[in-house]
Amino acid sequence: MNRLALVLGLVLLAGCATVKSSRVRPDYETVDKTQVKRLAVVTQPLPDGKQEVGELWSLIARRYVNQNRDFIAKANVAIPGDPEDTSHKGLCVEGIEGILWLAPNVKRTGTGMEAAVRAQLLRCRDGQEVWAAEAAGSWPSEDERYKELTVQYTNELGAEIAPYVGPTFRLLSATLDTLPRPTLNDVDVEEKIELGE
Incomplete structure (x- = not known):
């Protein structure tokens, strides 16, 4: 019985992303909150050595921070x-x-995937780190919850x-949810609306 409970617990854990660490500059609230809002997302190296998968990572991250983190x-x-x-x-x-730099490590495993990421937000004016996080997890490649999302991205980037x-x-x-939230002024909000994401 104990062995069954342990196996079930491991299966449940395997389906989640684990954010192993996350940090924000101590002066974020007084310095970067109003100054680092407009980003470029970079995925390097390419996940699984594939250009199209790298493009997927960067596109998902760009849309996610636009929709969920106010950047x-x-x-x-x-x-x-x-x-x-x-x-x-x-x-x-x-x-x-x-x-916003994403350094992925991706490995296909049977019908699933093991993936990890080191992520950093770097200021352009001096290259200093504003935020960083590391996360990892494993998931099945097919999941009903992401069926529509999969169709959307395969239509854009290929099967x-x-x-x-x-x-x-x-x-x-899971990783990007640990990003801080910048403060947007009225001009920023208009620009964000024009992006339409």
């Missing part, structure tokens, strides 16, 4: 290889105040990303 994520990219410079200064163009949609969304939503 104005304006761009999303996926870059192969390990970053030599994690500040991604080349993406800090006019109108971008921060880089090959289908097994990654549900696990990626679950991992990233």
Whole structure:
């Protein structure tokens, strides 16, 4: 009986993303809350070595922070290889105040996926870390709860990303929910409405 309870407990845990750590700069409320709102999302290295899966990660993250964390994520990219410079200064163009960097580790396992992410929000003006988190979990690739979401993203990015949609969304939503919330002024709110996400 105890063994059955242990197995059931492990199965339930395997279906959840575990945020292992999360931190925000101690001066966030007085410095970055009103200054780091417009972001570019970068996934590097590519999850499972696949460009289209990297694009999925960045697109899910961009939409998630726009809809759930009050940021104005304006761009999303996926870059192969390990970053030599994690500040991604080349993406800090006019109108971008921060880089949301996702460093994934993804492994397909039978009918599921094991995934982990190291995430950072970096200020463009000096490359300093504003927020960081690490999370991991394992999920089945097919999940009825994410069927419509899978259809949406496969229509946009191709059928090959289908097994990654549900696990990626679950991992990233848990991770990105630990982001702080910036303060938006009226101009920011108008800009966010124009993004339409």
